[in-house]
Amino acid sequence: MNFPVWKGRSIRWVLLDRDGVINQDSPDYVRSVDQWQPIAGSLEAMARLYRSGCQLLVVTNQSGIGRGYYPRRELFAMHRKLASLLAAGDSAGVAQIEGVLFCPHLPDAGCDCRKPAAGLLHQAMSCFHFSTDQAVMVGDSARDIQAANGAGIEAVRVGEAGDFPSLSDWVDGFLKPQQRQ
Ligand SMILES: [Mg+2]
Numbered sequence: 001m002n003f004p005v006w007k008g009r010s011i012r013w014v015l016l017d018r019d020g021v022i023n024q025d026s027p028d029y030v031r032s033v034d035q036w037q038p039i040a041g042s043l044e045a046m047a048r049l050y051r052s053g054c055q056l057l058v059v060t061n062q063s064g065i066g067r068g069y070y071p072r073r074e075l076f077a078m079h080r081k082l083a084s085l086l087a088a089g090d091s092a093g094v095a096q097i098e099g100v101l102f103c104p105h106l107p108d109a110g111c112d113c114r115k116p117a118a119g120l121l122h123q124a125m126s127c128f129h130f131s132t133d134q135a136v137m138v139g140d141s142a143r144d145i146q147a148a149n150g151a152g153i154e155a156v157r158v159g160e161a162g163d164f165p166s167l168s169d170w171v172d173g174f175l176k177p178q179q180r181q
């Protein structure tokens with residue numbers, strides 16, 4: 001398998017922030033399966049990444065659990081919704097995520113996993129056995145970038161304040177060299 005080459009490196013793992021990258025974020029938190037709505041083009045972009053050989057992980061802060069806004073079972077149901085939409089596929093084909101790593105803690109809990117801390121990224125590398133040079137992180141907030149960089153992983157910011165409007169726009173450029181073959 002030829003993995004996508006990006007900045008001179010072969011990328012096997014794409015780590016995705018969830019809210020604001022895959023699904024629409026809400027200032028009032030995404031609290032239920034019904035409120036979990038994909039951003040246009042994001043699932044298709046994940047399918048394109050998956051077809052390119054990349055493995056996908058979701059790395060997400062979910063302090064709404066610590067705040068009591070929604071229970072873990074609702075979070076897991078949101079991720080089953082994501083998985084089933086990816087499995088159903090669309091014009092770009094199907095996709096699968098290898099896992100979801102989340103921080104359920106409150107900001108003042110002092111944990112090492114809430115981004116901008118790098119704990120979730122370290123967890124990802126030790127659970128799934130990859131190194132910093134095989135991965136890229138895509139997030140929509142400064143703390144995503146900080147978390148990735150803290151773990152030694154290069155990151156790309158998408159969204160309103162990002163370098164690309166959306167995940168889909170970044171994937172266009174990321175996969176372009178492969179498509180020229
Ligand atoms: Mg986000």
Ligand SMILES: [Zn+2]
Nearest residue numbers: 103111113114
């Ligand atoms: Zn945490």
